[in-house]
Amino acid sequence: MEGNGSIDMFSEVLENQFLQAAKLVENHLDSEIQKLDQIGEDELELLKEKRLAALRKAQQQKQEWLSKGHGEYREVGSERDFFQEVKESEKVVCHFYRDTTFRCKILDRHLAILAKKHLETKFLKLNVEKAPFLCERLRIKVIPTLALLRDGKTQDYVVGFTDLGNTDDFTTETLEWRLGCSDVINYRTLSIKDGNLMEPPFQSQKKFGTNFTKLEKKTIRGKKYDSDSDDD
Numbered sequence: 001m002e003g004n005g006s007i008d009m010f011s012e013v014l015e016n017q018f019l020q021a022a023k024l025v026e027n028h029l030d031s032e033i034q035k036l037d038q039i040g041e042d043e044l045e046l047l048k049e050k051r052l053a054a055l056r057k058a059q060q061q062k063q064e065w066l067s068k069g070h071g072e073y074r075e076v077g078s079e080r081d082f083f084q085e086v087k088e089s090e091k092v093v094c095h096f097y098r099d100t101t102f103r104c105k106i107l108d109r110h111l112a113i114l115a116k117k118h119l120e121t122k123f124l125k126l127n128v129e130k131a132p133f134l135c136e137r138l139r140i141k142v143i144p145t146l147a148l149l150r151d152g153k154t155q156d157y158v159v160g161f162t163d164l165g166n167t168d169d170f171t172t173e174t175l176e177w178r179l180g181c182s183d184v185i186n187y188r189t190l191s192i193k194d195g196n197l198m199e200p201p202f203q204s205q206k207k208f209g210t211n212f213t214k215l216e217k218k219t220i221r222g223k224k225y226d227s228d229s230d231d232d
Contacts, residue, residue, distance in 0.1 A: 065089075065119045073108070073115040073123045079131045085124055091184050092149040095125040096140045103161065103168065104144045110172045117176075118185045148184040156182040165200075174200055 065071065068088045076082045076094075086092050095111060097104035108125070115123035128135050128143060138147055138154060146158035163178050164170040177200055180187020 062119060068122065070119050070122050071116060073112040073125065075125045075127075077130065079126075079134045082124070082126055082131065082134060085122065086149055086152055089122040090151055091121040092147075093121055093123050093179060093184055094147045094149065095123075096128050096131070096135065096138075096143065096145045096147065097125055098128055098143045101143050106168055107144050107146070107175075110170075110175045113172050114176055114179070114185070121179075121185050146179075148179065148182045150184060155184060 069085065070089065076085055082094070086094075093111070093114075095104070095107055097107070111123050111125070115121075126134070128140060134140075140147070142159050144160065147154055148156045148158070158164070158175075158178055161167065161170065164174055176185065176187065179185045
């Protein structure tokens with residue numbers, strides 16, 4: 001009988017604790033609902049105006065980006081054009097390519113997709129044969145190379161496909177993640193699942209590691225190219 005009494009007492013204590021916890025949650029919810037009920041028409045109107053102002057600002061920013069050539073993957077015809085394009089935009093991804101390098105065409109497909117998705121960044125391509133001075137200045141030796149720029153300065157490089165898993169079959173998401181690691185696109189504003197910079201988008205990508213090819217950062221001012229393709 002004593003054993004049964006102890007069990008009953010223990011059950012009663014647990015039940016009381018549960019009821020107290022439930023009561024606290026209920027009181028908190030009641031308090032939040034009361035706050036919402038007490039918001040006056042003026043406050044609601046102010047919240048609406050703030051929201052509309054934020055939407056208008058976002059739309060204006062979008063139109064500004066589009067007017068500067070964001071939203072599409074474009075080729076620049078000369079070094080002079082490159083400097084002008086970089087001067088206009090805060091974030092720029094430039095693909096240094098060569099027509100005869102097969103892997104440049106692989107990058108083209110992925111960059112065209114990302115250009116439409118990430119309006120905050122300008123996506124360009126430049127033929128290395130037309131930019132000898134710039135390639136020398138930026139130490140572009142391997143083709144393809146992506147130069148990642150912010151405010152007119154090179155932040156990072158993606159050289160060949162080493163950072164993308166050393167495979168021609170990497171996904172657009174993998175390239176997107178790599179660009180996000182250099183903060184040249186707004187990758188961190190995505191959902192937690194898709195915007196995690198601590199690991200590549202897919203579990204199978206982990207085996208390739210996260211060691212990136214980093215070169216010395218240089219201000220954009222003012223031979224020979226190695227190919228990362230087996231086709232040359």
